[in-house]
Amino acid sequence: MSTHKGFCLCQAVQYEITLPGEGEQQLYSICHCKNCQKGGGSPFTANFLLPAKNMKLTKGMEGTDVKSYSMTQTTTGTPMTRYFCPVCGSTLYGKLAANNAVVIIQTGSLDDPIDAVMQPTQEIFSLDRREWLKPLDGTKQVEKWFE
Numbered sequence: 001m002s003t004h005k006g007f008c009l010c011q012a013v014q015y016e017i018t019l020p021g022e023g024e025q026q027l028y029s030i031c032h033c034k035n036c037q038k039g040g041g042s043p044f045t046a047n048f049l050l051p052a053k054n055m056k057l058t059k060g061m062e063g064t065d066v067k068s069y070s071m072t073q074t075t076t077g078t079p080m081t082r083y084f085c086p087v088c089g090s091t092l093y094g095k096l097a098a099n100n101a102v103v104i105i106q107t108g109s110l111d112d113p114i115d116a117v118m119q120p121t122q123e124i125f126s127l128d129r130r131e132w133l134k135p136l137d138g139t140k141q142v143e144k145w146f147e
């Protein structure tokens with residue numbers, strides 16, 4: 001089992017993930033939705049969804065060192081909570097109200113990227129993709145939410 005560490009820009013918040021085993025829930029996707037654009041301050045986000053038990057904070061606590069913002073007005077109707085460091089503003093991960101058994105890591109916050117062992121397999125909300133971006137080779141294109 002490989003573990004990967006992540007932290008925010010100021011390192012006040014640190015976490016660790018363990019890659020899920022065979023058959024366990026996992027999905028690496030690129031999201032072009034408007035909320036990710038705003039929340040990430042970037043044209044898209046790269047997100048790794050995995051079982052919540054595979055992620056733990058190693059420095060900082062939710063509520064104090066890690067603040068959150070819940071979006072209830074989402075396209076899918078599924079409220080989404082984004083977690084970020086209130087000191088440096090880095091977005092770190094998200095959770096879906098509909099399924100608290102999974103956590104969605106924003107892979108830019110990983111210090112030890114998972115990209116050596118896996119690449120995104122799908123792009124979601126492809127309808128919102130910036131015009132100057134091309135679909136990634138070999139990825140499934142989903143116009144809106146996960147299929």
Ligand SMILES: [Zn+2]
Nearest residue numbers: 008010085088
């Ligand atoms: Zn920070």
Ligand SMILES: [Zn+2]
Nearest residue numbers: 031032033036
């Ligand atoms: Zn999104």
